[in-house]
Amino acid sequence: MNASPGKTSTKSILTLGVLIGATAMLTACNGGRDQSNIELMQDMMDQRALKSQKFDDRRNKPSAMTPPANTVPRGYTPYAYAGDPIKAEAELKNPNAGADAAQLAKVLVRGHDRFDIYCSPCHGLTGKGDGTVAQYMPLKPPPLISDKVKAFKDGRIFHIITDGQGVMNNYATQIHSESDRWAIVNYVRKLQQGN
Ligand code: HEC
Secondary structure, three states, X not given: OOOOHHHHHHHHHHHHHHHHHHHHHHXXXXXXXXXXXXXXXXXXXXXXXXXXXXXXOOOOEEOXXXXXXXXXXXXXXXXXXXXXXXXXXXXXOOOOOOOOHHHXXXXXXXXXXXXXXXXXXXXXOOOOXXXXXXXXXXXXXXXXXXXXXXXXXXXXXXXXXXXXXXXXXXXXXXXXOHHHHHHXXXXXXXXXXXX
């Protein structure tokens, strides 16, 4: 043993002191909450990329830009039946139509789950139109177990979820996946059968 325990701890206290001092000095370089600390690679920090929701001084416009005409975002497929419920009802086919019992059971579990989240607040857990927020709405959500909705083809219900109807907004942005929307359609059918 060449160093006594006492000496070692004095040394570590000194090291700690130096570390705290260095951190304090470095932190002092921060010019404020909106400023970055030390800039090691200025190009990365001071880039000219626009910040969302900010103003673009160069163009004197908000930074959000309208997409160029005739373009779509990557991975986005425009809905072919926008504004056309009749054509949608005639042409859209439910991909779950040929599902066997086991597949359908899975679809219904998913549909039940999504329905309770996205539809039940207005249309009610059993589709009677008595959801929690329905009482506060001047224009009541209609029941989904009515003869009218029973007579709709699957494509029409899918269309209403995807494109909306009247005062009901569309749910395509919340329920991204088409298969989830179809699963909801199947679950609405189950509610209509009263089980
Ligand atoms: C914010 C409340 C609200 C939510 C949430 C909602 N709807 Fe609606 N829904 C309405 C209202 C209100 C109408 C009547 C719209 C109209 O025709 O002007 C309607 C109409 C409908 C209709 C047509 C019924 C008819 O008799 O014409 C269907 C089908 C439907 N909704 C299904 C759904 C499904 C499925 C979901 C979940 C994905 C859903 N809705 C979510 C409020 C809602």
